[in-house]
Amino acid sequence: xxxxxxxxxxxxxxxxxxxxxxxxxxxxxxxxxxxxxxxxxxxxxxxxxxxxxxxxxxxxxxxxxxxxxxxxxxxxxxxxxxxxxxxxxxxxxxxxxxxxxxxxxxxxxxxxxxxxxxxxxxxxxxxxxxxxxxxxxxxxxxxxxxxxxxxxxxxxxxxxxxxxxxxxxxxxxxxxxxxxxxxxxxxxxxxxxxxxxxxxxxxxxxxxxxxxxxxxxxxxxxxxxxxxxxxxxxxxxxxxxxxxxxxxxxxxxxxxxxxxxxxxxxxxxxxxxxxxxxxxxxxxxxxxxxxxxxxxxxxxxxxxxxxxxxxxxxxxxxxxxxxxxxxxxxxxxxxxxx
Numbered sequence: 001x002x003x004x005x006x007x008x009x010x011x012x013x014x015x016x017x018x019x020x021x022x023x024x025x026x027x028x029x030x031x032x033x034x035x036x037x038x039x040x041x042x043x044x045x046x047x048x049x050x051x052x053x054x055x056x057x058x059x060x061x062x063x064x065x066x067x068x069x070x071x072x073x074x075x076x077x078x079x080x081x082x083x084x085x086x087x088x089x090x091x092x093x094x095x096x097x098x099x100x101x102x103x104x105x106x107x108x109x110x111x112x113x114x115x116x117x118x119x120x121x122x123x124x125x126x127x128x129x130x131x132x133x134x135x136x137x138x139x140x141x142x143x144x145x146x147x148x149x150x151x152x153x154x155x156x157x158x159x160x161x162x163x164x165x166x167x168x169x170x171x172x173x174x175x176x177x178x179x180x181x182x183x184x185x186x187x188x189x190x191x192x193x194x195x196x197x198x199x200x201x202x203x204x205x206x207x208x209x210x211x212x213x214x215x216x217x218x219x220x221x222x223x224x225x226x227x228x229x230x231x232x233x234x235x236x237x238x239x240x241x242x243x244x245x246x247x248x249x250x251x252x253x254x255x256x257x258x259x260x261x262x263x264x265x266x267x268x269x270x271x272x273x274x275x276x277x278x279x280x281x282x283x284x285x286x287x288x289x290x291x292x293x294x295x296x297x298x299x300x301x302x303x304x305x306x307x308x309x310x311x312x313x314x315x316x317x318x319x320x321x322x323x324x325x326x327x328x329x330x331x332x333x334x335x336x337x338x
Contacts, residue, residue: 120195
């Protein structure tokens with residue numbers, strides 16, 4: 001590593017990747033959401049031939065047009081395309097693949113994924129004569145694009161699942177370089193480790209665990225007479241501040257940058273909320289993801305019309321904490337504009 005820090009994980013930089021492995025190829029991006037737009041614009045600005053694939057009535061067609069990127073419909077996918085990048089939602093990969101890709105001549109096209117879900121859990125069974133690679137940025141598309149533009153780059157994972165050509169990793173690194181990620185570092189991993197780690201992190205902490213802890217903490221304060229505005233400011237409002245401290249300095253470093261009162265509070269509750277039983281429960285969550293049970297349940301939920309998910313999201317939307325959040329964002333937004 002160029003910064004002198006040792007790591008057991010292989011990290012690739014700009015000088016270890018070469019876009020010649022994808023130059024003059026036709027690259028098709030499926031979808032034009034957050035990641036689709038960032039990939040499309042970054043790859044185009046790196047001098048590559050990009051086409052966006054969208055359903056005929058997709059609202060994203062206008063957005064792609066404004067960005068001067070050509071579009072085709074799924075029925076137009078054919079052997080012109082050397083790379084197909086899956087940036088549509090995970091749960092529809094299998095359906096899309098079976099309907100528009102598997103029965104079409106693809107000229108051994110390289111299949112590219114930004115999340116290993118549909119390959120690792122065998123939602124898709126790729127053709128034996130195709131390379132299958134992973135290029136997974138460590139953040140949302142808006143960050144991938146903004147860091148490309150300011151020449152810093154957003155780190156990513158790269159991996160090869162199927163290497164028919166013998167060039168799979170070189171192609172993954174070429175794409176990582178073209179989206180700007182090797183400026184910051186492309187971390188070599190496997191499809192298995194990326195998807196299991198990603199889903200577990202989302203459920204246990206980043207999305208599921210953190211959200212529930214915020215809601216429960218807010219609820220306890222409200223029940224005990226703390227005004228909703230105070231509860232908001234002591235929970236949601238400060239999450240990004242603490243997250244930045246942890247990201248920049250580590251947990252210990254964060255502890256050195258907060259008050260002694262807060263430090264002692266950490267000590268007092270260190271084994272009360274997250275205890276040994278919590279570790280057992282987290283272990284069970286991990287096992288369900290690793291075994292494929294979560295992916296199986298998720299695909300069934302999608303096939304059944306997302307009824308349970310829609311009900312859950314409706315509950316979240318109607319919660320008191322959301323009402324307070326909307327109110328406080330307006331108040332603080334107005335203040336910040338003065």
